[in-house]
Amino acid sequence: MFLKNYILEIWNAVKSLLKGMKLTGYYFTHHKEIITQNYPEVKQQLPERFRGEVVLIHDENNEHACTGCTACELACPNGTIKIITKFDVSPEGKKKKALDTFVYHLELCTMCNLCIEACPTSAIKMAQNFEHSVFNRNDLTKKLNKPGSKIREGVE
Amino acid sequence: MLSLETITNNINNWLNNHVSSTWATIIEMLIVGLLVIGLFAMLGLILVLMERKVSAFMQIRVGPNRVGFKGSLQTLADTLKLVLKEGLTPKGADKFLFNLAPYVVMCAAMLILAPIAFAKNFQIWDINIGVLYISAISSISVIGILMAGWASNNKYSLLGAMRSGAQIVSYELSAGFSVLCIVILTGSLQISDIINAQQNGWFIFKGHIPAIISFIIFIIAVTAETNRAPFDLAEAESELTAGFHTEYSGMKFALFFLAEYVNIFVVCAIGAILFFGGWMPLHIGNWQGFNQVMDYIPSSLWFILKVFGLIFLIMWFRWTFPRLRVDQLLNLEWKYLLPLSLVNLLLMTVVAIMGWHF
Numbered sequence: 374m375f376l377k378n379y380i381l382e383i384w385n386a387v388k389s390l391l392k393g394m395k396l397t398g399y400y401f402t403h404h405k406e407i408i409t410q411n412y413p414e415v416k417q418q419l420p421e422r423f424r425g426e427v428v429l430i431h432d433e434n435n436e437h438a439c440t441g442c443t444a445c446e447l448a449c450p451n452g453t454i455k456i457i458t459k460f461d462v463s464p465e466g467k468k469k470k471a472l473d474t475f476v477y478h479l480e481l482c483t484m485c486n487l488c489i490e491a492c493p494t495s496a497i498k499m500a501q502n503f504e505h506s507v508f509n510r511n512d513l514t515k516k517l518n519k520p521g522s523k524i525r526e527g528v529e
Numbered sequence: 530m531l532s533l534e535t536i537t538n539n540i541n542n543w544l545n546n547h548v549s550s551t552w553a554t555i556i557e558m559l560i561v562g563l564l565v566i567g568l569f570a571m572l573g574l575i576l577v578l579m580e581r582k583v584s585a586f587m588q589i590r591v592g593p594n595r596v597g598f599k600g601s602l603q604t605l606a607d608t609l610k611l612v613l614k615e616g617l618t619p620k621g622a623d624k625f626l627f628n629l630a631p632y633v634v635m636c637a638a639m640l641i642l643a644p645i646a647f648a649k650n651f652q653i654w655d656i657n658i659g660v661l662y663i664s665a666i667s668s669i670s671v672i673g674i675l676m677a678g679w680a681s682n683n684k685y686s687l688l689g690a691m692r693s694g695a696q697i698v699s700y701e702l703s704a705g706f707s708v709l710c711i712v713i714l715t716g717s718l719q720i721s722d723i724i725n726a727q728q729n730g731w732f733i734f735k736g737h738i739p740a741i742i743s744f745i746i747f748i749i750a751v752t753a754e755t756n757r758a759p760f761d762l763a764e765a766e767s768e769l770t771a772g773f774h775t776e777y778s779g780m781k782f783a784l785f786f787l788a789e790y791v792n793i794f795v796v797c798a799i800g801a802i803l804f805f806g807g808w809m810p811l812h813i814g815n816w817q818g819f820n821q822v823m824d825y826i827p828s829s830l831w832f833i834l835k836v837f838g839l840i841f842l843i844m845w846f847r848w849t850f851p852r853l854r855v856d857q858l859l860n861l862e863w864k865y866l867l868p869l870s871l872v873n874l875l876l877m878t879v880v881a882i883m884g885w886h887f
Binding site: 407 | 586590850
């Protein structure tokens, strides 16, 4: 009885080991199963909701929808965004708050999406670019509004 | 036909005609030494690359594919990196033993190469106790490992070295018994005799059931003796960082790394010699035509093919099986492999006495 169990144990062990070797052997001979992507040559289609960085949306007239309300700056948990505002003077002599510089510290950003949710005019969004490596850390502090851009008419 | 045998004979004759026989022997020894070192360097480069490629394909990855053609120069680049790195000796370490250990491990691996026949009549030293010599020398490497573990003055290193010692001492028994099975069939310990006895069929076919069992035991035992997964307790990276070579860096680490791969080559070469006929071509009974076709393939190629087949098998084990615990490791040896190999030895003796082999 003992001997029978002993031999049965060895038999089962060998069988399960061979089962494992069969699987790895299958993978070794079937290269089409490889799941690695050849990254720089073949780029993956990223999902739409992928969060790579925050961008300020500009249309073709170089206009954006940011009113300079600093809601995103307040929403940001780690001080990634700094909004610098100025006062535009309208022809009637009325002063109006407007965006001067949208400073975005990419090195601090955790891609939490809170600023996008806080924005009342949907001026900012998450972009798909994820290749952010630079040689100088200062390059990661970005100015999001393009030079010469202004607020779109009718956005309050 | 050009073969390694004619080349060595020509060199020997030329040297003996031009210088006295003493100098000829000395020069030949130097040539052999250089060849062995060259072989080691080549083996290190090829086997590391092979391991990385095999492991990658078994894990559904690609593996190194950037440096050179399909990553063929990857190991060369790695070696260059290791050569340029600083070889640190920790402050609390026993400096003499610490620096000596990698060379002891390396020398042990080198010494085993002596009786191995790489091709027909191409052997460094054909001693009449070849198999005994191999099993004796292969235990020296454990001294190097213990030395490294003790001299590092590091608990991980010491634990790794102790485990390695326990492991090699236990598995040497079953490895020795499975080798003895073949010695029973041949009646000789000389490597060339063992290979010549396999002229009309390799021992794994001639010895049928007991030979196959002893081959399985042999391959398990040598995997454990070379400290490779699933028996890599001595350098279990998840528990002991890197085991006995935790404190080593640069070229000294590279020597341990190289010794591991050379040991794999050596044990696979021994396995090929004992069970698969060394450089003997595949001969099937009375099929004259088939046998002659097989004879046209050079003997060195046969040897290399068999050895690399066995190395692939051992790599296959490594990338399939999970690591054993210490108690499981010792259970496997003392409760399963040792009794089985003793029974198998008895079976082989009966087979040999009754002449039930082919």
